[in-house]
Amino acid sequence: MTAPIARLLAPEITLFACASLVHAGLLPFGEPHSRAATAEAIIAVILALGFATGLVRPSLARHAALVAQGLALLGTLVGAFTIAIGIGPQTGGDTIFHVVLVAVLVFGLWLAARSWQR
Known part of the structure; x- marks a missing residue:
């Protein structure tokens, strides 16, 4: 894994x-x-599986990172949506945390995609 x-x-x-x-x-x-x-917890496991895949099969590292982070971003956006419509946790910390997670995951996807091109 890179x-x-x-x-x-x-x-x-x-x-x-x-x-x-x-x-x-x-x-x-x-x-x-x-x-x-x-x-x-499910998202953490998905990311861990992507990480482990990259360790075991370095040739699949970038692909595994893209898939894992893409799924994590999808799940995070669902969580942000539930906060926005009032179903999910309604604390300021949850809102800030979701914004940070989206930014980190988008950056991670960009990094993985960029390294794929090399």
């Missing part, structure tokens, strides 16, 4: 895992929300 992609996927996995723990009520920040906790 180093820049690995350096980006690892923190993304951590961000989603921590968000899941927060929404599960296991970390003292934010509010518990079981559906958000489940979605964030």
